[in-house]
Amino acid sequence: MYWNSLCTLDMRLHDVYFVLCVLGDLDRSARTTGCLGESADAICNRRNAAAPPPLSVHAFAPSPSSPTWAGKGMASLFASAGSLISRYTGRNFATQTPSTPLDSRSEANASADQPAASLDAETPNPPSIETEEDSPQTTPKASASNAPLPILSVPTLNLDGDTSNKDTTSVAASSTENSHGSSKQTPSAKLDNGPSEAMSQKPLMAPTLVPQPKQQPTPSTTSSNTNASSLMPPPSVPRLRPTGTQSTNQLQPPQPSASSSLRPPPSAAAGLRVPPTSSGGSRLSSSTLAPVPVKKSTSRKVVLEPGYSPLDWAARTADPKNQLRGANMPPGYLRVTPSMLKAQNGRKGRDAWTSYQGKVYNIQPYVPYHPGGKGELLRGAGKDSAQLFQEIHPWVNWDGILGECLVGILVSENDAQAENALDAMD
Numbered sequence: 126m127y128w129n130s131l132c133t134l135d136m137r138l139h140d141v142y143f144v145l146c147v148l149g150d151l152d153r154s155a156r157t158t159g160c161l162g163e164s165a166d167a168i169c170n171r172r173n174a175a176a177p178p179p180l181s182v183h184a185f186a187p188s189p190s191s192p193t194w195a196g197k198g199m200a201s202l203f204a205s206a207g208s209l210i211s212r213y214t215g216r217n218f219a220t221q222t223p224s225t226p227l228d229s230r231s232e233a234n235a236s237a238d239q240p241a242a243s244l245d246a247e248t249p250n251p252p253s254i255e256t257e258e259d260s261p262q263t264t265p266k267a268s269a270s271n272a273p274l275p276i277l278s279v280p281t282l283n284l285d286g287d288t289s290n291k292d293t294t295s296v297a298a299s300s301t302e303n304s305h306g307s308s309k310q311t312p313s314a315k316l317d318n319g320p321s322e323a324m325s326q327k328p329l330m331a332p333t334l335v336p337q338p339k340q341q342p343t344p345s346t347t348s349s350n351t352n353a354s355s356l357m358p359p360p361s362v363p364r365l366r367p368t369g370t371q372s373t374n375q376l377q378p379p380q381p382s383a384s385s386s387l388r389p390p391p392s393a394a395a396g397l398r399v400p401p402t403s404s405g406g407s408r409l410s411s412s413t414l415a416p417v418p419v420k421k422s423t424s425r426k427v428v429l430e431p432g433y434s435p436l437d438w439a440a441r442t443a444d445p446k447n448q449l450r451g452a453n454m455p456p457g458y459l460r461v462t463p464s465m466l467k468a469q470n471g472r473k474g475r476d477a478w479t480s481y482q483g484k485v486y487n488i489q490p491y492v493p494y495h496p497g498g499k500g501e502l503l504r505g506a507g508k509d510s511a512q513l514f515q516e517i518h519p520w521v522n523w524d525g526i527l528g529e530c531l532v533g534i535l536v537s538e539n540d541a542q543a544e545n546a547l548d549a550m551d
């Protein structure tokens with residue numbers, strides 16, 4: 126019963142307090158409209174005094190307001206005493222502890238952590254700004270509960286690098302937790318913790334910067350590439366040159382084999398070489414200046430006596446008085462029998478006759494004019510000279526040289542005997 130009566134009294138005191146607050150607001154509104162011409166500082170002080178912080182020292186401080194406002198201050202003091210009584214009656218005795226508000230932001234965080242306390246109109250801890258919610262003003266006021274919202278929208282820089290594990294929602298939630306957990310904690314604290322956690326989980330740059338003993342020279346190569354290079358066949362350059370060290374083989378170009386293939390074979394080179402000359406000198410010296418070996422002349426021409434040249438023979442044959450057929454010859458042609466021809470061999474003062482193609486020529490006047498000598502020409506005397514003549518100089522014109530030397534025609538013995546018989550019958 127005692128507690129019930131106290132609660133009833135508390136409720137009534139709250140009602141009175143509410144009415145007094147309403148009256149105070151009406152009075153303040155009248156003052157702000159210019160009825161009393163109060164300054165802004167005075168208004169603020171009066172509002173602080175009208176606020177019901179039950180445990181604040183300001184609540185018991187003397188109000189700097191005018192004497193007309195003293196009655197309302199007493200009412201507020203009474204209301205504060207009622208609230209103090211209700212507070213110690215047991216409703217919020219065990220939950221609320223006195224706290225000194227540092228700033229509006231910390232108060233807002235505290236209210237965010239304890240929404241039930243902030244929503245409860247009976248909690249006396251909110252500062253003057255939060256008490257504005259209780260006042261029936263229509264103009265919107267800044268609320269501490271809305272303060273963390275812009276912080277949530279600020280993107281945070283995460284140096285972890287593993288963004289796949291943490292999406293934007295989780296980051297926003299973490300930032301929200303940080304902003305709710307402690308008012309001093311900022312996104313920079315998250316940045317400080319990020320790299321440490323990342324390094325503890327997975328090193329970022331160490332694998333690429335630290336040289337591995339069996340690592341490829343290029344950092345871009347992966348283990349798959351190394352495996353592929355190990356499976357690749359060896360380079361073809363060492364195969365071309367089996368001898369020597371491998372490093373030198375890779376540096377040296379494979380040129381000797383190609384150059385050797387381009388070279389001519391030894392036989393061809395020998396064939397292309399200039400043959401050594403017998404004189405050992407140049408071609409000009411060997412052909413012009415070198416002494417030419419005297420070869421035995423195959424020509425059997427003889428040195429003719431002066432006045433016995435081909436031109437002299439032509440002149441002698443031109444004159445018919447020279448009796449080139451022989452002396453005491455008849456004007457006509459004789460039938461020369463082979464015996465007669467044989468008797469005319471150029472010996473014992475007889476002229477040398479020769480036959481050629483059935484005709485008998487007296488070659489005795491031509492003997493000193495023959496280029497091949499006397500001996501050569503007399504080899505055909507007393508017989509037929511056609512075979513010797515064709516063997517030595519078939520190009521020579523017989524009739525042109527010996528035409529004036531024609532004796533007769535070569536007849537057989539029988540023809541000569543028969544002719545001689547006919548002539549004897551005439």
Ligand code: HEM
Pocket residue numbers: 423424425426488495496497498501502503504505506510513514517518521522523524526527
């Ligand atoms: C039995 C007969 C004869 C013999 C064995 C004979 C032999 C020769 C010989 C050895 C030569 C030198 C060839 C040379 O090396 O250049 C010669 C040149 C000559 N003989 Fe006879 N000869 C004969 C009859 C004649 C007769 C009948 C004539 C005239 C019609 C003649 C007119 C010549 C002439 C013109 C040459 C110079 C040729 C030249 O310059 O290349 N030979 N003869």
